[in-house]
Amino acid sequence: MQTFRDPVHNIIQFDPDSERVLLELIDSKALQRLRHIKQLGLSSYTYPGAEHSRFSHSLGVCHLMKRFIETILSLRGDRVRQYQEELRDHRMLALAAALLHDIGHGPFSHALEKTTGIDHEEWSQAIITGGTEITQILESYRSGFAREVADVIRRTHTAKSVVKLLSSQLDTDRVDYLLRDSLMTGAGYGRFDLEWLIHVLRIGTFRDDVEVGLDLDKGMSIAEDFVMARYYMYKHVYLHKSTRSAELIVGKILQRAVELRKEGALPVDPVLDAVLCPAGDSGTAPITKERLDAFLQLTDHTLWHKFYIWQNHEDPVLSRLCRNLIERRLYKSIPPPEDEFAFFKKLQELAARDGVPVDYIYLKDTPSMRSYTDVYLSHQPKDDESEGEREASEQIVLFDRNGVGHELANKSPIINQLRNKSVQLERIYVPEAYKAILTGGLQDV
Amino acid sequence: MFDSAYRLLKLFASSAPIKGRKKLQKMVYLMSVAGAPFQYKYRYHHFGPYSEQLQAEINELVQKGYVSEKNEDSAYVYTLTDKGKMLMERLEQEEGYSCTIDARLTESLARQTSTFLEMVSTYAFLVQSGDEPERARQKAVELKGHLADMIDEAISYYEQIRWKNAG
Numbered sequence: 120m121q122t123f124r125d126p127v128h129n130i131i132q133f134d135p136d137s138e139r140v141l142l143e144l145i146d147s148k149a150l151q152r153l154r155h156i157k158q159l160g161l162s163s164y165t166y167p168g169a170e171h172s173r174f175s176h177s178l179g180v181c182h183l184m185k186r187f188i189e190t191i192l193s194l195r196g197d198r199v200r201q202y203q204e205e206l207r208d209h210r211m212l213a214l215a216a217a218l219l220h221d222i223g224h225g226p227f228s229h230a231l232e233k234t235t236g237i238d239h240e241e242w243s244q245a246i247i248t249g250g251t252e253i254t255q256i257l258e259s260y261r262s263g264f265a266r267e268v269a270d271v272i273r274r275t276h277t278a279k280s281v282v283k284l285l286s287s288q289l290d291t292d293r294v295d296y297l298l299r300d301s302l303m304t305g306a307g308y309g310r311f312d313l314e315w316l317i318h319v320l321r322i323g324t325f326r327d328d329v330e331v332g333l334d335l336d337k338g339m340s341i342a343e344d345f346v347m348a349r350y351y352m353y354k355h356v357y358l359h360k361s362t363r364s365a366e367l368i369v370g371k372i373l374q375r376a377v378e379l380r381k382e383g384a385l386p387v388d389p390v391l392d393a394v395l396c397p398a399g400d401s402g403t404a405p406i407t408k409e410r411l412d413a414f415l416q417l418t419d420h421t422l423w424h425k426f427y428i429w430q431n432h433e434d435p436v437l438s439r440l441c442r443n444l445i446e447r448r449l450y451k452s453i454p455p456p457e458d459e460f461a462f463f464k465k466l467q468e469l470a471a472r473d474g475v476p477v478d479y480i481y482l483k484d485t486p487s488m489r490s491y492t493d494v495y496l497s498h499q500p501k502d503d504e505s506e507g508e509r510e511a512s513e514q515i516v517l518f519d520r521n522g523v524g525h526e527l528a529n530k531s532p533i534i535n536q537l538r539n540k541s542v543q544l545e546r547i548y549v550p551e552a553y554k555a556i557l558t559g560g561l562q563d564v
Numbered sequence: 565m566f567d568s569a570y571r572l573l574k575l576f577a578s579s580a581p582i583k584g585r586k587k588l589q590k591m592v593y594l595m596s597v598a599g600a601p602f603q604y605k606y607r608y609h610h611f612g613p614y615s616e617q618l619q620a621e622i623n624e625l626v627q628k629g630y631v632s633e634k635n636e637d638s639a640y641v642y643t644l645t646d647k648g649k650m651l652m653e654r655l656e657q658e659e660g661y662s663c664t665i666d667a668r669l670t671e672s673l674a675r676q677t678s679t680f681l682e683m684v685s686t687y688a689f690l691v692q693s694g695d696e697p698e699r700a701r702q703k704a705v706e707l708k709g710h711l712a713d714m715i716d717e718a719i720s721y722y723e724q725i726r727w728k729n730a731g
Contacts, residue, residue: 165603238605244694270703275692277706328610382709459628460654463565483565487621490605498623503637545624555652 121549123178125426126171127299131182140211140260144218148415152219153177155418159300160227161365162356166304169356173221178283179295181277184217188283190320195325198522202280202329204485212264213281215257216271220285220292222246222253223395226419229490230370234377234395238490242414244269245406251415277425280322288515289331289345297348300356308351313346325524327514332385332516332524342515342527346495346534353493353546363423363547363549364449367482368440372426375437375479384434390416391425436479443550450482450548453558462547462557469553482548500528500538566651569630570661571602572621573652576631576644578665579674584639588622589614590681593674597688598669598725612686612708669725676721683711683718684725691722 122357123131133141136481144150153174162169188206191199206213224232225245226496232238247254247269257265270276274286284291296314301309320340333342356362377396393413397404404410430441443449456462470477486492495513515527515534528535549557577594580589593613596602604615622642625631630648644652655661664709686708690700701719703714706730 232605236603238608248694251566268702269694275690275703275707277703406617454643459565460651466565469719481565485620487617487624489617489620492616492620498616498619501585501640503638504640 125182126173126302127179127295127523128182131178136216137299138211141214141218143256144215144253145178147256149222149246149251149253150174150177150218152415152418153224155420156224156226156228157419159221159295159304159356160229160362162240162304162359162362164365164449165359165362166306166356169300169304171299171303173224176220176295176299177221180220180297180530181214181217183291183295184213186317187320190317194321196522199322199369203282205278206284209278209281211260212267212271212276212278213284215260215264216268216281216285217291219243219247219253219268220272225414226416226422227366227369227373230373231241231394231417232368232490233370234373236404240273241406242411243272245411247272248414249406249411250406251411264286275385280331283322283329283331287331288513289333292344293349297345300352301348301449304356306352306356309348310354311348314340316341316345317342321518322520323513323516323522323524330514330516330524332518335519335525335530338517339531342517343531343533346515346527346537349493350496350537353496357491358489358544359549360452360546361449363484363546364452364482365444366549367368367484368444368450369422371479371482372429372440372444375434375440376425376429379432379434379437383431385429388425389413390421399436436475440479448551451551451554452496452546452548453554455545455547466549467556469556480550481551484544484546484548496537500526566655566659566661566685568603569614569625570655571600571651571663571665572625573644573648574663576642576664577616577649579653579670580668581641581643581689582674583636583641584678586611586717587674587676587678587681588642589618590678590685592618593668593672593685594626594681594722594725595666595723597671597692598666599709600669601663603707608686608689611680612682613689673697680718680721683708683714684721687715687718688725 120132125131135142152215154172156173157163158171158176159169160174188210191206193202213291223239223241223246225239225242229241247257248254248265254265267276271281271285276283286292294316297309298313301307316333319341320331320332321328321334324330358541373395380392380396382440390413393410395416397410426441426444430445432438466481467477470480486497495515498513516524517530518524521562526527528538575605582591590612592604593606593615606615609666618695622631625648626633630651631646632643634728680692683704687700690703691697694712695703705715
């Protein structure tokens with residue numbers, strides 16, 4: 120057995136014969152690249168321990184997928200038989216998709232997505248089906264396998280139990296990242312009882328769809344614990360104001376770099392040029408082979424190297440932003456203005472006074488601008504909507520003894536309260552020097 | 565600061581009240597496919613492509629009073645408010661904001677049922693994310709078995725929309 124030691128799951132093992140394809144994927148260049156991409160981007164600016172990589176998370180999700188499938192296969196009863204058959208038939212598909220689900224993430228992924236207009240799921244599709252080493256490994260396992268893995272990650276595979284185990288309100292991805300991020304940041308409120316969660320795992324049908332859920336009688340407390348962990352992690356880790364400020368500064372650095380590159384004011388860099396501003400780019404340039412090859416060479420280190428060079432660039436906007444990031448002199452949050460339009464006018468006056476483009480003296484952070492949100496907590500449930508008009512209802516399901524599903528918030532008063540409160544953190548950040556002018560001395564939010 | 569919100573305000577201004585969250589999601593998705601400058605990320609959900617960012621932006625506009633959200637006959641109806649109209653006009657007059665929303669396309673999309681738009685957008689999502697047309701057709705029928713009889717009409721509608729983009 121090939122064995123990895125892991126801080127969350129301890130021993131993670133792969134069988135070199137029956138799971139050879141997984142080991143080949145792990146050894147591929149594209150997956151090894153994830154060792155050099157931090158799972159939490161700039162969270163280490165707030166939580167210094169958060170240095171873990173997307174590589175360890177990918178192994179963790181694959182490991183959890185095995186455990187989830189094992190539990191579901193051990194359940195008894197006619198109601199679960201069809202899902203057990205589906206999972207037995209597609210076990211390797213589920214494991215390969217789990218291992219590759221984050222393969223399309225680049226450095227500072229969400230800032231990069233905004234600059235290129237291509238999100239990590241599109242890169243994932245291209246890496247898996249675009250004739251790369253990954254495609255070859257998957258196709259040598261079985262013809263058509265690469266497309267199937269891409270379908271699971273795109274959530275359009277017809278084996279819905281596999282899709283739901285990787286991507287739903289109670290999936291292997293979320294369970295691993297919450298535990299891992301909690302452990303590595305030191306934020307203990309993100310922990311929950313994984314062993315009990317797996318013990319009470321169930322599968323069934325709810326509102327005409329397959330859902331992975333928990334046992335109603337035995338799983339209520341762990342379900343509540345799981346949602347509370349999410350609530351705290353989003354509030355205090357993923358959306359921490361300093362972390363978000365740093366992430367948004369990276370977005371502005373990339374935005375400025377693209378502007379300067381297009382004006383010819385930044386030197387040629389074949390890799391960055393291909394990813395950030397390919398020839399003829401109108402903001403929606405396709406993923407060509409050249410662009411894909413370049414993307415697969417990008418890591419956190421590539422961009423940090425650039426930031427250190429650009430801190431001395433002659434363009435004052437770019438150099439100041441890079442120094443802000445390197446020296447951790449982050450923009451400060453201020454309360455969202457009541458009159459947004461008047462506030463924007465004030466920003467324009469300041470920008471004109473100091474000769475800086477207005478776009479670079481503020482950072483706006485609203486739920487609609489974030490690439491990651493927790494929709495279960497941030498969107499209030501709309502239970503008064505008819506089934507036909509219902510859209511992407513987010514649900515955590517508890518199955519009773521008869522296999523009937525119940526939404527957690529309808530069974531748990533605590534979660535009901537939390538869901539109806541709805542977490543909507545909206546912030547504006549400005550350079551420290553502007554804070555007093557813009558707020559009249561109001562405190563941080 | 566208002567780019568993305570402005571585009572949505574413009575959509576609501578150019579349309580009769582939009583009834584149903586599903587219809588609104590699918591309309592915005594298909595308008596993006598047709599070249600409208602919306603920049604939301606979409607993922608495939610039970611009812612087809614869905615954008616959490618779009619839903620969040622609508623929530624923000626509703627909270628700030630720029631768009632009204634009312635439940636009528638178990639469906640949510642969205643309309644531009646006077647406050648929203650005022651913001652939109654100030655942005656245009658004082659800041660030079662502009663954005664062309666194809667009113668005929670908006671009208672056409674609004675006339676369709678939400679289930680038809682679900683099938684069109686599912687097919688569109690599959691093609692837009694890399695499937696060949698024949699595979700997308702087959703897959704759309706597999707994923708939306710209960711809407712299978714709409715597939716030919718859905719593909720034809722998608723082709724009309726896509727043609728707008730290409731033109």
